[in-house]
Amino acid sequence: MTHIAEFGARDCSAPQIKGWCPGALQPxxxxxxxxxxxxxxxxxxxxxxxxxxxxxxxxxxxxxxxxxxxxxxxxxxxxxxxxxxxxxxxxxxxxxxxxxRLEAALNILSSPLPGNADAVVESLAQAFPSDQALGSLPGKFLFLVDDGSPGLDDVLADVRIEISGDAVCVVAEGARDVAARVSPTEAAEAAMALARAFVRLRTAAPFERRRMRALTAELGVEAVFREAGLRAEPHRDAWPRANPGGLIGAGTIGETHFACLGVGYARLDAAQLSRLVLEAEDCGATELRLSPWRMILVPLPSRADAEHLVNAAGALGFVVDETDPRLTVLACSGAPDCPQALSATRVALDELAPLAARLGAGGVGLHVSGCVKGCARPAPAPATLVARGDNLFDLIFDGDVNGEPFARGVNPVTAARLMAQRAEETGR
Missing domain, CATH: 3.90.480.10 (Sulfite Reductase Hemoprotein;Domain 2)
Incomplete structure (x- = not known):
């Protein structure tokens, strides 16, 4: 049975926190x-x-x-x-x-290239459905499997499985300095044990404890590991933070050749995806690997195949140059697509992107949010625009959507001028 979840009456001053993401069975x-x-x-x-x-x-x-x-x-x-x-x-x-229930509870993100993560993902996906307790996980609970191809240190997840050769560490978000060390065959069960402990320990305050980091902050990571029946040991992240922009184009990591294609402003259309599939198939690919960095990685038989696909994808509108300013902008869908957004968010992105590239210095330089929820980026950005009315925004420098505005109620043209001034003043 499929259920359609509707937005209630719009309250512009207090956007609704849904606490879950749409699925196929629950759009x-x-x-x-x-x-x-x-x-x-x-x-x-x-x-x-x-x-x-x-x-x-x-x-x-x-x-x-x-x-x-x-x-x-x-x-x-x-x-x-x-x-x-x-x-x-x-x-x-x-x-x-x-x-x-399973659709909402089972969410797995893994390293975007073929590697040791694949077997652990498969084990977790097979074992999870038979565990009734895990069906009570909140809809945004996330398992992450990171084997360093490339590393996912910058991604927040409730339970992390970090793989380095035969060494596997299972980590609870909010306390990355400790981990349970297990074998690769034990990794899925250890991760589920942490998730079961989370389910049991959050019952007294389910809304406040809807993510693992809130639970570890309140009760302490030792209590969570103890409830899971795991021994916590000192830990350091297995893999350094990736430089996503450096992946764009044709690349090779280990023995894997790939084409890394950026998705401008995180949006593509059906025709674009269909044509990419045909081009990828012609180049010998069998799958697409999605990443949390608005990029699609395509494993290929050779470097020449990767270069060929990059050229073809560039003609389809994908980002194939790491200096493309579209990579430096994050924007939600905005109005009218989202009923909670107070303004359109995508109408001036091409004009703002070069300024975002200057402010971002190789990373995200601008976040445009249709409301104060900041769905597209919870973290601070060099420049953040938060919609306050029809085509009017508060501009915040070096902060998130809740930061102190540098300017209030500005249109995109004024925002661009202020961003340019900021870039000049900071030498960017």
Whole structure:
């Protein structure tokens, strides 16, 4: 049975915190129709699955597809009359969960290239559904499997599985300085043990303790590991923080050749994805790997194949140059797509992107948010624009959406002028 979750009456002063993400079986009603996410585990899509996702977006939605910071694809603008067809097609492609409870609870993000993470993801995905207790996990709870290809140190997840050769460390978010050391075959069970401990320990305050970092901050990581039956030992992150921009283009890590393609402003359309699948297949690829950095990585047989695909993808509108300023901007869907947004957020991105690139110095330079929730980026940014009304924004420097504004109620033209001044003053 499928359930459509609707937004309630809009309260501009207090945007609703949903505490869950749309799925396939439980889409969310938004300003442009239904939002639906295929169930993608471990950030991997076969080419046939990717082709079906594009087809569903084209035939059942408005053709727009967002790539989320959790390495998931979100199909936009689906109509209620055809979402049953969409579910059936996604299910036939292996992109739905058994039921809504499992769909919400089982969320796995993994390193975006083939490696040791794949076997652990498979073990976790197979063992998880039979554990009834884990069905009580909140909808945003996230497992992360990181084998360093490349490292995911910058991604927040409730339970982390870090793999370095035969050494595996299981970490609870909010206390990365300790971990349980286990063998690769024990990794999935240890991660689920931490998740079960989380379920039991949060019952007294389920809303306040809806993420692992809140639980470890309140009760202490030792209590969580003790409840899980695991021994906590001192730990350091297994892998250094990746430089996502440096991945763009044709690359090789270890023995894996790949094409890394940026998705401008984290949005592509169905035709673009369909054509990418065809080009990737011609180059010898079998799958797409999604990343939390608004990039798609495509493993390929040779470096020459990777270079060929990069050239083809550039013609399709993907970002294939690490200096492309589109990589430095994060923006939510904004109005009218999101009923909680107070303004459109994407109308001036091309004009603001070069300034964001100057301020970002190789990373994200601008976050544009349609409301104070800051869905696209919880962290601070060199420049943040928060919508306050129709095409008017508060501009915050070196802060998040709750920071002190440098200027209030400015339009994008004024914001661009102030950002340019800031870049000059800071020597960027």
């Amino acid at each position: 969310m009603l938004s300003g442009d129709g239904l939002l639906m996410r295929p169930k993608i585990l471990g950030s991997r899509l076969s080419l046939s699955q990717a082709s079906e996702v594009a087809g569903v977006a084209r035939d059942c939605g408005n053709g727009l597809i967002d790539l989320s910071q959790r390495a998931q694809l979100q199909l936009r603008g689906l109509s209620e009359k055809c979402f049953a067809q969409a579910i059936m097609r996604l299910a036939c492609a292996g992109l739905t969960a058994r039921d809504m």
